[in-house]
Amino acid sequence: MQLLLLAIAPGIAICLFIFHRDAYNREPKRNLLISFLLGVITVVPAALIERSLITYEATVTAIAMKAFLYVALVEEGVKFIALRFYAYPSKKFDEPLDGIVYSVMVSMGFATLENILYVFQSAQTGQGYQVAFLRMFLAVPAHATFGVLMGYYAGKAKFAQHGKTLLLVTGLVLAVLFHGLYDFFLFIREAPTVSALTGDGLLITGAIASFIIALRLSFIHIKKHRKLSQQTYNPMETMSLRKAYEHDIPLIRDLALKIWPTAYGQIISQDQIDYMLNMMYSERSLSDQMKKGAEFLLAYDGVEAVGFASVGMAEPGVYKLHKLYVLPSQQGRGTGKFLVDAIAKAAAKKGGTILRLNVNRNNPAIGFYEKIGFVKAGEEDIEIGNGYLMNDYVMEKSLEETG
Known part of the structure; x- marks a missing residue:
């Protein structure tokens, strides 16, 4: 039970943080819950697609394909579909900040179930708690940053007069790019030619650096849309x-x-x-x-x-x-x-x-x-x-x- 709570806690904490930031025109809790559950559900098609595509070649090219296309594009793609076809058309999606709110809810639904699966799989080898704490501060927040990047542009697209499709695609591409970078630095350790030249610490540092950049961009994007929300709903x-x-x-x-x-x-x-x-x-x-x-x-x-x-x-x-x-x-x-x-x-x-x-x-x-x-x-x-x-x-x- 304790391990399950550790696996669930980071996703819920991030959802509460985003809910708190949406202070001026909050979304219906029902819509947020549905978005979260859609994120949970998208784990299934993502896993099936990844399993059918991923190969276990240890070349740099194969690992890059795995990181950017077979994992990042697939996972961000299914999250994008949930955002685009549930939250985006909703009348309750009535300000740019809502793009971030709904996108993060979908991402946290996905990340929470994924986290549970990883933690309990690791528990079979006695590493459940180590993995739970590591993912609490890296993998789950990373999914949140990818959600913010995607949602920021979805929010802009919803209210743009022109270029809606380009903005939506931009958000998806950025989410895939940062997700792919994060995974690439972790996966590349599997390549013998790379592992022979550098240590795991340097590669993990690369993953953390890409996460920090995405995190920084996320806070900037949240601040921009939140300021607009304040001007709209608390203009005084x-x-x-x-x-x-x-x-x-x-x-x-x-x-x-x-x-x-x-x-x-x-x-x-x-x-x-x-x-x-x-x-x-x-x-x-x-x-x-x-x-x-x-x-x-x-x-x-x-x-x-x-x-x-x-x-x-x-x-x-x-x-x-x-x-x-x-x-x-x-x-x-x-x-x-x-x-x-x-x-x-x-x-x-x-x-x-x-x-x-x-x-x-x-x-x-x-x-x-x-x-x-x-x-x-x-x-x-x-x-x-x-x-x-x-x-x-x-x-x-x-x-x-x-x-």
């Missing part, structure tokens, strides 16, 4: 708001010119975009809106202006969110939610009970608004001149529980 630490005044009109106009082509390019014609920008975002138009009571807010990420909003009272108790725009580079990072939350809180303090907005009926942002509490309350078609119509949904968010 990096973001700020301030009220905009007339001297900020050029900044608001500049943001609109950067945002609108991306926001509406697939919804309305370029001619209509140009017409509406000129109608609503000329310096004179923005000045008139401010004079009529519209309050503009600017959102900053650090010192950079990244978005803006406009709000005003439509009727007693009802506030109208006239505008809400963030730079394309900020989308998916919580900036829009940050603006809406601040506006909703301020409106509620003034006695508002409803926050209302109009959104084009073909705008993908409808899903975002629904996610943060807005519901469709009606439809509205508004003539804006020059033969153009705004075909909108009217959406509303209750402010009664906003504090």
Whole structure:
């Protein structure tokens, strides 16, 4: 029983570490458990494939093939399949850090069963405890680093506009490369020509060095995606708001010119975009809106202006969110939610009970608004001149529980 616990402990400890690092938008425990179990299951096809491919030639070439192709590619390949076809398509995979989280869970499922098998096999010759302690600090954490490398690029791929396949393949290749290097330094001792020239200590040092490099890269990758997670789900630490005044009109106009082509390019014609920008975002138009009571807010990420909003009272108790725009580079990072939350809180303090907005009926942002509490309350078609119509949904968010 004690030996079994030693074999299981490192994989579980690493799972808990990764779970702790995913602090801002944690994944459902059920999904994590399934990913772990899928990793366990993948040991079976990996073992069968390896057994059918591996030869016992002791040449350097044969050992390199064994390390990189027959072991590393097979093992990382089956883990990649579990990640790609279970976690990656899931709606719960909703931020880049999730790629690392799910990939490590799969890797730890694989590594845990593999560890149990190695430890109990070694116990037959009285070396169970030695192998358990050695693998606790090397083999199992190494599998975790391979998982981080694969998952980092899976997370980037999930939210990339282009090059998704290339990013996924990059993650797989890096995992195979570092896994292969680690195994190669351990396996090469089997080659008589190598063992005659160098000692085991030097080769083991090579394996440890490759592991340390992978470990260092893993911590860097976790830090990058975790920072993005923090910016998305806990933006208060990096973001700020301030009220905009007339001297900020050029900044608001500049943001609109950067945002609108991306926001509406697939919804309305370029001619209509140009017409509406000129109608609503000329310096004179923005000045008139401010004079009529519209309050503009600017959102900053650090010192950079990244978005803006406009709000005003439509009727007693009802506030109208006239505008809400963030730079394309900020989308998916919580900036829009940050603006809406601040506006909703301020409106509620003034006695508002409803926050209302109009959104084009073909705008993908409808899903975002629904996610943060807005519901469709009606439809509205508004003539804006020059033969153009705004075909909108009217959406509303209750402010009664906003504090």
